[in-house]
Amino acid sequence: VFELHQPPKEFFMTAKKVTKPASTDIVGGTLHRGEKTEPVSSDYTFIACGLMNGIKFDDVDNGNGGTKVIEFDGINHDLRGKAEGILLPTGNAVIKRVLKKDWEDIKRKHGRERIFTSVPALLFEVAGGQAELDAREDEVSEIQNGLSPVEPGKVAGVEKAKAGE
Structure with a gap:
């Protein structure tokens, strides 16, 4: 005979609220030469990302005392989750539109990191x-x-x- 016991309440973890990344759709890049990009308003700016896999900042001020996530897709973002595909080489970049205040906050907090200080920068x-x-x-x-x-x-x-080693 088997007895089933309920685990103690400490066993169950409380769910952590996950904030979805702010929408920053790709609007251009080195594969979109000659196309025209225009910000929706003067509150926005364009950011180019030359990273392969992109980068996510989860400490951007949201204006209400909390933080939000801003994600910049890399040049091979479209291969995520795919078993096959052609990797684009370095020397490319994609452009995303973000709020200027978010970009300024990112630069203020992370501006001394390599992605900003390398020549040329990887995020600019x-x-x-x-x-x-x-x-x-x-x-x-x-x-x-x-x-x-x-x-x-x-x-x-x-x-x-050498062959055979």
């Missing part, structure tokens, strides 16, 4: 939208985010493996 403002990103094509093409394939012969101290 392109207030002119797609036209400005197109004009900065040389700068964007130099973006190195650390996830590029490495050629063993070009790295000091690394040798190509």
Whole structure:
């Protein structure tokens, strides 16, 4: 005979409220050359992201004493959850429209981090939208985010493996 016992109340975890990321749809990028992007109002700006997988900031002030999540998709965002696809190389970027006050808050809190201070930056403002990103094509093409394939012969101290090893 088996007896079933209820676990103590401490066993059950309380659900944590999860805030959905603020909507920041992709509106352009290096694959959208020549297209026109216009902010909905002067309250918005365009941000270009050259990261492969993007980045999420979960500490952006929401104006009510709390925080909200702002997510910037990376150049390979459309491959999430897919088993196959073609990865875009570094030297590309996608543009998203965000509120200026949110962007200023992100820069104030995270502006000294590598994604902002690397040359060229991996996350940067392109207030002119797609036209400005197109004009900065040389700068964007130099973006190195650390996830590029490495050629063993070009790295000091690394040798190509010989067959059978």
